[in-house]
Each structure stands twice: as C-alpha cells, then as structure tokens.
Amino acid sequence: MIKNKKNILILGGLGFIGKNLIEEFLLDVNYNIIVFNFKNQPLDNKWLNKNVKLYYGDFTLVTDLEKIFKENKIDIIFHLISTTIPSSSNNIIADINHNLGGTIKLLDLMRNYDIKKIIFFSSGGTIYGLPNGSFPDRFSEDYQNNPICSHGIVKLTIEKYLYLYKHFYSIDYLILRLANPFGEYHFSSVQGLINVTLKNIANNEPTTIWGSGEVIRDYIYVKDCVRVIKNLIDKNIYNDIINIGSGLGYSVNEVLNMIKKITGDFKINRLESRKFDVPKIVLDVSKIKSIINFKPTDIKIGIEKTYNWILKNSYE
C-alpha cells in the first residue's frame, strides 16, 4: 500500500457523474475509492477487482452513513446525491428534508468523525435563475442568484451552510457549479437533452422538446468535467465556488441539428414550454481556466463519443 494514500468517499457514486469520477480516480494509485449508493446495483464488472469499495444505503439515515465512517478514515467526500431534478418543484418539503436536511446531517457527521474536506456538486444550470435585469452573456460565480426551481434553491442553501461549517468548524468545501454534463454512464431518461435524445434515437423512439427550442444551455462533456475536478483536488483548491462548463451556449434546436448530422434524422415531440426553464444559461468559466489548463472538448466530438458509447452499451 502506498503511504499517504487518500480515501475518497463518493456519495451517489453509481450515478452518472459518480461512475465517471470512479474511472478518473482509478487512474491514480494515490486514491482509495469508497462508493455509497442508494440503489442496490452492482459495481461494473471491470471495477470488481480494482480499488473500489461499495456501500449501499439511504443518505438521509445517519446510521447508514455512520457505518462507512466507523469502518474507514475518509479524507475527502464527494457529495453528488440529489433526490430532485430541476423539474420537480411539486414537493418542496420533501426536497428540503431529504437534500438540505440530509446534507446538514452529513456535515454534523463530518464534525464527529473529523472529516475535513467536502466537494459539493451544485447546479450551474439552475442556481442563477432569472437576473434582475437583462440576461448576461455568461454567469460568473458572483452573479446574483434567483433560482426558479426548488432544486436550485436547495443547492444554493447548501452552499450557504457549507460556508457556515467552514466558518465554525473548519470543514473545507469546494463548490462546483456544473453546467449540463453529457456523456458516458448517463442513465436518466428524464434529464439531459443530449443523452436522452441519443438514447431515444438508438431505441428508435421520439424525443420530447418543451417550447420552441430556443432555450440556450452550456453543455459540458463529462470526461472534461471529471478531469477538471481531479485537477482541482490535486491542486488542493478549497473554500471556493467554481463554475464548470464549456463557456459556450447552444440552443436546443442547435443541439438537435448537431445530433442529426451524426445520427441521421429522428422524430421530435414538441410540447408547451415549461415555467421553470430559464431562457439562457451560459457559465463564465474564466475562474476555472485561471486555475487549471482547461480546453473543453468540442461538443460535436463529445456527442459522437457519447453516441458510440450508447450504441455499444445496451440498457433499458
């Protein structure tokens, strides 16, 4: 065993970003990976004999998390768990109890078990919301926050509590405001325009679009995303809020056209626009570019890689 190996705990580690993080950190022998997941699903075969330890449990139950901390000395926690998506503002009380309440319990466990570092996955896509005036070209990290979904408000509130726990208990945080990631290991059928569309195409099913398709988003290839994160950890960057995106904006229609050029034509269902969809969100990524050397993958190349992966990996 290498001396000074670090134990990282990935909460929600068998989700989309989680699996990409596993893959990225497995390349570095300095890390032991511990995964906590809600769904009782197995590790991918290729990781079975690798340096990955798996726990199942409910994030909101202190005993489930505590079991990990009793059996392992954790150095860094990656907090990827969210029981909501931006469209689910219909049960705000549950959102608050599970995601905000669950995170406070986690932070208190960190105090008890003397765990000093947490990486929080916030939402670059929802945390800015509607600007007071006109839309900026890009949202920088210190831009005002007026989320129009509960998911975004809860993320913002967790950010504020991370600041509080740093102030009182010296727990270092790193807040990552992710744009719209796409790529390998994405399994949701309800969130993620590029992946959901590519999967529908592979299954010969129509894809659903809300509104006129003029909504603009910042898409980032997930492999870029986890490489950036690994870099930040290696550089020991903490107690900061960092946008992670491409810094480029594309409308839904532009994305669909790019996909069409790769996959050929496909069917689109157009429904009415949704009130929680902010018209335009592109992240200002000058901060991350000032910290690390970062050139995002061209979106068309990212889409192609993702489509090839989908065609190779069958899932329901």
Added chain:
Amino acid sequence: MIKNKKNILILGGLGFIGKNLIEEFLLDVNYNIIVFNFKNQPLDNKWLNKNVKLYYGDFTLVTDLEKIFKENKIDIIFHLISTTIPSSSNNIIADINHNLGGTIKLLDLMRNYDIKKIIFFSSGGTIYGLPNGSFPDRFSEDYQNNPICSHGIVKLTIEKYLYLYKHFYSIDYLILRLANPFGEYHFSSVQGLINVTLKNIANNEPTTIWGSGEVIRDYIYVKDCVRVIKNLIDKNIYNDIINIGSGLGYSVNEVLNMIKKITGDFKINRLESRKFDVPKIVLDVSKIKSIINFKPTDIKIGIEKTYNWILKNSYE
C-alpha cells in the same frame, strides 16, 4: 363597516414588532387586524374593544393556520414568526423544519385560499454576513449574502422561495430586511442590546457584552420601522427587497455611552466575543428613502422614549 376594508393577518402578532404593527394599523380604519400568536397571552387591555381579533396556535401546524383562513378572507399576511435568534445555530435541523418548512406550508395554504400578498420580515443584521472582500460602508439590498448563522441562512432561503412562489403562483411578496429595532413592546431578555440594557438598568442588574464592544450595528427605533412598513403597504409596493434601518452605524460601546448619559452609570459584564457576530453591519437605506419620505428618529431620542416606556411598564 367601511367598504373595501382590508383584512391583515399578523403572524407572531403579540411579539415585539407585532404589537407595534397593531398599534400603527389601528390608527387606520381601513384595516381589520387579525393576530396569530403561539403563546397563549391576552391582548393588551387597551386593544380589547378595538378592531383586533386573536387566534392562538402553532405556526408549523397547517390545521392551526387553516382555521384562520376558513373563518376570514385574508388580504395581506405579515410573517413575523421565527423560532430562532442569530445566536442559535446549534439546532439547524429544527431551524430548517420550523421556520423554512413552516413558511413553505404557509405559502401552500396561501395558494389554496387564494391569498395574494405576504410581507416577510427578513434579517438585515444577519443576511449579509461576511463580505468576500473588505466590509462596505453600507450593505445595499443587492450585496452578496454570506450569513454566518443559521437564522440568516434560513431567512435568505425563505426570500428565494418567495421569489419562486411569485414566479409560479403570482403571490406578491415584500421582503423587509430589518436592522436592529429597539423600542416599545420589546420583551426578549436575550436579544436586542438597547432594550436588554435599559431593562437591566431599570431592574438594577448588570448587562452582558460579548467582545471588546467594537461591533458596529444599525439601530432603528421600532416606531419608525412600523411607520415605514405602513407607508409601503399604502403605496402598494410589492415584489421587492427593502432594507429598513437608520443607515447609521454605532459600536456597542458608543450605544452604552449614549445610554449612560440618559440613565446614569450601570454595571457591565464583559465576556469573550462570539463567532457568529459579524464585525460591522450598517444598512444602505437609499432604496427606502427613494420610495417614501423617511427621516429616522435620532437614536438618543429613541433610547429616551424606550427607557421612559420601560420605567412605566413593569414586566418580569
């Protein structure tokens, strides 16, 4: 009965600000006042035959609030309830459940009973917290928010949900970020430097100060406060965030010296400074001054009036 009379509901109406609001709105025959209070305490004698209706109950119980909405058509809700004070960050889960959860339930009741206006009493003293750089002379409403107490984070989160409920359900909000109010009807023995000190002097007891006394705050005489609020309601100002303070900063030591000149010498206990006390908070009040004609009472005159009221009104 006057036509078009408005029914206002004051949640927490028998507290410090609540009683001053009752007094202010009783001067205007266009309003019926309904008070909801947790503690089963009677209305002040002088209000017994006036236009004030009283309900007791628990803010976090939907049935207790619903009883009011079933029996009265409410036009405007004044939400003054808070189960925490800035110093109580030791039970964050309870803070979130009671104050944030309770407010979400209230907003959902407003949807169900078609109540379209809410005045929320936020915290000018805690919501700004620590600036990223140096302290500004004054905090304007669009200044960044880094609270260092749970009380402030919950207030901020409620502000964000009010924005959400306006966006989705057209519930108008008015967010008032109050500085440190002092004056008549203040009964807390743990919060409010001026009132607590004056009461201790009246009872010949020492007053406790944390730290060197250099912490600077913005103090506003409560009668100014409620007059401003009444003015905003009359002018139908909604969907805005407004600082309400004097715009002037005084250190704890300066305030104690002003008090000494009025009351004579008194005993002070000095304890260690507290980590949740932000060094300096003075509110930028240019927005409120641009909306209404507002000249805050001189702090020395406010202190004198408060002291006279305390000497006339005995309480434990």
